[in-house]
Amino acid sequence: MYSYDKFDQAIVNARVEEFRDQARRRLAGELTEDQFKPLRLTNGLYLQLHAYMLRVAVPYGTLSGPQMRMLGSIARKYDKGYGHFTTRQNIQYNWIKLEDAADILADLATVEMHAIQTSGNCIRNISADQYAGVAADEITDPRPWAELLRQWSSFHPEFSYLPRKFKIAVIASTQDRAAMRLHDIGLELVERDGVVGARVFVGGGMGRTPMVAPEIRDFVTEDEIISYVEACLRVYNRYGRRDNKYKARIKILVHELGADEYRRQVEEEFAQMKALKLDPPVEELARIRAHFADPAYETGLSDTIDRSDPDFALWVDQNVAAHKQPGYSIVNISLKPVGGIPGDASADQIELMADLAERYSLNELRVTHAQNIVLPYVKTADLKALWTELDAAGLAPANLDLITDIIACPGLDYCSLANARSIPVAQKIAKRFTDSGKEKTIGELKLKISGCINACGHHHAGHIGILGVDRKGTENYQLLLGGSGAEDASLGTITGPGFDENGIVDAIEKVTDLYLAQREGDERFLDTYRRLGMAPFKEVIYG
Amino acid sequence: MGEIVNFREDAPASEVPVSLEAFLGASNATAVRIEPGEDARALLPQLDRIALIEVSFPAFGDGRGYSSARILREAGYTGELRASGDVLVDQVPAMRRVGFDTLAPNAPIDRAVMDRMLTLYDDVYQKTVDGRVPVWAKRHPEAAHG
Structure with missing residues (x-):
């Protein structure tokens, strides 16, 4: 790294x-x-x-x-x-x-970390695929470009007072694990005729006006990515709306201008920028890339897993992903224990994960946008020993991508913007579906909860989304179905009138029961919803 | 007008700048003021007759003036470029980086704090218009840039 x-x-x-x-x-x-x-x-x-x-x-x-x-x-x-x-x-x-x-x-x-631009109306931390460098399906590790962008965006003087916050994501595989098209700028690295470059998507986002970003450029070569992004930002800084905080994100500018007109303005700016030679030389990208070179993998390692312990086998099936290198595995540590706060970890747990990374994962960890932790370089032969230590520390819930692997914002328990609590709802749902044992039967189901319209819990992108609102002084929860933050990005649709805290849990049980009754083959909840449409789900909730 | 903070070799212009509209309307003024929503590029055909461009910051959080300034410097403008209005000491380093060389703040700027803020960072990550060499160029002195 x-x-x-x-x-x-x-x-x-x-x-x-x-x-x-x-x-x-x-x-x-x-x-x-x-x-x-x-x-x-x-x-x-x-x-x-x-x-x-x-x-x-x-x-x-x-x-x-x-x-x-x-x-x-x-x-x-x-x-x-x-x-x-x-x-x-x-x-x-x-x-x-x-x-x-x-x-x-x-x-x-002292450990090369900071809090630079983690809030405010500026370019925020660059996000990327949590499996970068180890995913079997990527064309290259996206992180060198993310680091190049981190440096370029740090204290960028022209973009210190943007109309609103600005988020950039970089991925390099067709499978999108970073919700790339729900960012202000999403870059998908691709290869054309032996040259690496980026597809550029601009104007995605969640909040009160969710949008999936349109493609603004189908290819910009790797040595011009910085100046192209700079051009995208300049058009936004000059013409993004500043009269209304809720219309100030770049998605509104792109939407109001139309993708074609926005693209035209960016291209004009880009033509000017190119002459200014703002891009670091290719040597700089090469210097950064050397930091992300593959580690010295051991070869001849076994891929055999002893599945005799059923709890361990369950965890392997759910939380371990395929690694590009034989003999290695990608381990997901779920921070979603039943009854816990999604994404929370105690100091003891954080220190233990640090320790486990040093002993089992070549000293490296990843944080995922689903609020979990990844150990990217675990020898498959070590999985059992690692799991045993995780389990003893409450860090082995076997629920990755299941209905209890909930994304939730801090909600009214912590946040001054929130209208409703998120955490207690997440806890009730997790308990209901674990107690009933339906969690495993249902399979992949991405459930996301926001405690207000700002959508920090990504409810628009949940297969099932929950939005907490304030209705005449009481907390009320709206239900959304059919969103996705992945490569099949889509925005969820509100089912109808909202529910109280218990009512929303009941409603979710009803829609998942309908799914279980109606699913065909290996359809996920999302697939069944897309096939059937909203009507039968509405019927089962309100009928 | 209050005190002007000057980073130029020469004295700040004493002309009172006219509005962009007045300036473009065949005026013979040599000082012009642009507001956040106005297009700095409208001045490009006439840069050689301008001694002062004042960029207005009605509120410090409105960052459009940073783009205006950088665009003018990128186009080769070498005259006085003044940031006026809600200009605060912590904004000065970024303003210097996009080409401002005088400041006309609404409230006086604490010079000691400003000098501290301006010398905190030995290096910068971006190439802008202030002539500072970005770290990527220092890392690769032999590389052909761009």
Whole structure:
């Protein structure tokens, strides 16, 4: 994985000092809260219901063992002993004191980490496929481009005060594990006639106006990706709406101009940019790529798994994915235990995962947008030993991509924007479907919960989505069906009137029962829904 | 007008800038002011007769002026480029990077803080219009760029 050189380290160190200065001026009253707000936000510091929340960047979701251990140490030292992994492959801490924030950043800098641009109206952390580098189906590892974009976007002076936040994802396989087309810019690396380049999708997003990004360019060569993205951003910075916060994302600009007109403007800007030679030389991409070279894989390893323990066999079937290298496996650690908070991990668990990464996974971990953790380099022969340690720590729920592998935002329990609680609903659903044993029968079902219309829980992209709203002072939950954040991206449709907390769980049981009765062959819930349409599902809920 | 922060060798222009509309309407003014929604490229045909372009920041969070400034510098404008309005000390480093060389803030800027902020970062990741060499170029001094 990437490691800093003296330049990267000096820049991150400077950021710590800059923020220390800003926080000191705020605490001394030299800055008003209004003036301080954008400064703390570009450093991932939010003022929430009970305390400050600090979001730490995990660039494209890749972490080393020591970095993970530091995240655990921060949870222990500055928080109440927990960290919360987010849908953008980051981690956030919910109980931070402003006085401690600069010290936390200084601790992070010692392991080449930071909180730069994890919030605010700027280019956010770049996300990527969590299986990058080990997936059998990728054409190349997308992370060198993600790192190139991370550096380019860090403190980009022209794009420090965009109309709204800006999220970029990079993938390199036809299977989309990063919800690429639901980002402001999605890049899919492809190969044409032996040349690597990117398909560019612009204007996707969730929030109150969800959109699947249209393709804006079918190919830009790898040595011009930065200037093309720069052109995309400039058109947005100049013409994106600033009159209404809810219409300020680039998806609205692309939608209002139309993809063709937006494309025309970007091409015009791109033609100007090319002459300015803004792209790093190919040598820089090669330098970064060398950091992501395959490790020295052992050969001749066995792929045999002893399945005699049924619990272990279940976990292998559900949570272990195929690795491109014989003898190795990709392990998913589910942070979705029944009764837990989706994406939460205790300091002890975080430190244990760091330790396991060092012992079993060539010192590397990934954070997924589904709020789980991946160990990407596990020898298949080690799976049993690893599982035994995970299981002892409550880290072996065998539920990857099942109905209990729920994505949920923090909701009204933590968030000042939320209208309804998300976590208790997630917990009730998980309990219902585990108790009834239907979870396994149902198979793949991506369930996503947002506690407000801002859609941090990706409810639009859930096979089943839940949106918490406030209806005359009481929490009410709307049900959506048919969304997907994968390569078959689509947006869910609201079934009809909402439900209370128990009612929504009942409704989900009804639609999944209908699916079980109607499914053909190996159809997933989503496939059956797409075949049957909304009507029978509505009938079974409200009829 | 309050105090002007000057990064130029010469003194700031004393002309009062006219609006873009007035400037384009056959005026003989040499100083012009552009608002966030206005297209800086409208000035490109006449850059050689302009001594001052003032870019207005009615609110510090409206970042359109950063693009305006960089576009003007990319087009070769070398005259005074002034950021005016809600210009705050923590915005100054980014403003310098997109080509502003004078500032006319609504409220006085603390020079000591500004000097600290401007010298914090030895290096930058992007090539813009301020002549600073981005780290990728320092990493590959032999490479043919672009």
